[in-house]
Amino acid sequence: MLKRIIGAAVGAKLAKNSPAVGGATGAALGAAVPWVIGRLSLPGMIALAAGGYVAKRYMDKRAAEPARLPAPQATKPVPVASHVDY
Secondary structure (H helix, E strand, O other): OHHHHHHHHHHHHHHHHOOOOOHHHHHHHHHHHHHHHHHOOHHHHHHHHHHHHHHHHHHHHHHHOOOOOOOOOOOOOOOOOOOOOO
């Protein structure tokens, strides 16, 4: 029962926060969560949670950074030949 509640919460959160995941896709992901939770061991669940936390921190940090433009490169002046010997 607890797995189904967690699955429903995950599916609703995904459907609400992500424009690519609609209501039907969120429901399908929510239905898959109890199956995944039932197959994982406790260390696997901890590793999955830690990986999700690290990924979220990384994505939040990237979203907070201003867009970086490439630095303008200094160009050397081209020497102009004032006298040419042929």
